[in-house]
Amino acid sequence: MRVLVTGGAGFIGSHYVRQALSGEYASLRDAEIVVLDKLTYAGSRSNLDPVADSPRLRFVRGDICDPAVVREVMAGVDLVVHFAAESHVDRSIAGSADFVLTNVLGTQTVLHAAHHAGVGRVVHVSTDEVYGSIDEGSWREDHVLEPNSPYSASKASSDLVARSFHRTYGLPVCVTRCSNNYGPYQFPEKVIPLFVTNLLDGGQVPLYGDGSNVRDWLHVDDHCRGVQLVADGGTPGEIYNIGGGTELTNRELTERLLAAVGVGWERVDHVEDRLGHDRRYSVDITKIRTQLGYRPAVDFESGLAETVRWYAEHRQWWEPLKERASPVAG
Template sequence: MRILITGGAGFIGSTYVRRLLAGDYPEQAGADVTVLDKLTYAGNRANLAPVADHPRLSFVQGDIADRALVGDLTAGTDLVLHFAAESHVDRSIAGSAEFVTTNVLGTHTLLQAALDNGVTTFVHVSTDEVYGSISEGSWPETDPLEPNSPYSASKASSDLLARAFHRTHGLDVRITRCSNNYGPYQHPEKVIPRFVTNLIDGEPVPLYGEGGNVRDWLHVDDHCRGIALVAGKGRPGEVYNIGGGTELSNRELTERLLEAVGKDWSMVRRVPDRKGHDLRYSVDICKISTELGYTPQVPFDDGLAATVAWYRDHPEWWRPLTAPTATAAG
């Protein structure tokens, strides 16, 4: 089997690559893996350092919107795992053009190349943010897409393109929508690594408003395990939500991070709320659990403690990535 993994030097994609090459996904055992990554600020070759010399891994630096390159890489490919995306909401609010180019046009380029070159299966990795905001209950996969940020709108657009390539052309496309990920190797623009690295350095952390926004937290290992199940046993044309089962307000998350790093609320700075800030996300995971046997396996407290320890032990990885001024997240 030959697998193309886009965005494979990013946080989630690199986790998948490391786990796959370690033999964690039996249905992909022995596969040859090609990583395609543009190496923007969020892509980092250091994320692949543990498997850099693996004989079944090759790395290509390039853009998913490059038709010629993507055409070459999809020729002879059995499975495309499409992780590549611009993903930071704050950045999309400041300027959304890159999000449209990468998330919409780039995804279209990949889908067309997959169709033209007879790719067997295409897994499109998306986000729960495409659903919008939900005050109570949880979204099933059949709920309408009502994105509220330029980021989530660009991801919703890519989801619809993926669905259309299945319905129109018969391409075996499978879509996953995850809740908020956390774990090692996550870029420090995101809330958990931002708060942890700031606190380690004795810097204050920014909290939007009163911190009442609620997110479901999913360890990246559980997310990647869910994606592997969808790639191996999912149904063509279907959407699968992947969640972690731990809902916390941003204030509750901040409390846990302060405790984990041994700091108190004097380190917290209130900042004005984000434009269009969704109040709550929550995905229903009954479908992937019933059909594919998925259950989150990393308890949040254990996963958070291990994540904090990883950042404490690897300052050489995150210090070069730390912005001079913190931005709020979540």
């Protein structure tokens, strides 16, 4: 079996690759894993160092918007797991062109090549942000799409492209929509690694607005397990929400991070709120739980403690990246 993982040197994609090559997914224990990654600021070959010597790993540096490269790596592929995307909201507000290009055109290029190569299954990895903001309750997969940032709009567009390839061409593609991920190897522009690394360096952390925005937190290991459940048994053409089950305001999250590093609120700078900042995200995971048996296994308290320890012990990984990180995270 051959698996193509786009964005496989990024935070979530590299975790999936490491798990796959370490035997964590039964259906992939003998699979060849082909990683296609452009190695933008958020991707690094070092994320794959723990499995770099595996004879089942092939790395290709290339752009998902390049039809020739995508066509070449798609040859003989049985499963595509499409993680590659521009994903930082603040960067999309500052400039949206790269997000539309990579997330929409890049996805179309991958799906087109998969269709023509006769790939047996595609999993398109998306985000809960495509739903917009919800004051009460949780989104089901059939909720209307109401994205509020250029990033989430580009991901919603890519979801619709994926749906069209299933309906028009019969491509066996599933879409997953996850809540906020955290864990080791996350680029230090996202809120948890940004705050942890700033605090470890004796610096300040920026808290948007009044800190009352709510997010559901999902450990990257649970997310990737959910993605693999969809790859193994998801129904083509269907969408599956993947959540972690821990909703916190940004203020509550900040309190936990301050406590984890052993510092106080004097290390927090209150900054002007993000433009179009969604108030609350919450996904209903009934579908993936009942159909595929998904349940989050990493409780947030232990997962966060492990993540903070990882950053404390891996300065050599994140210190060179800090210069490339955005000053405010979300």
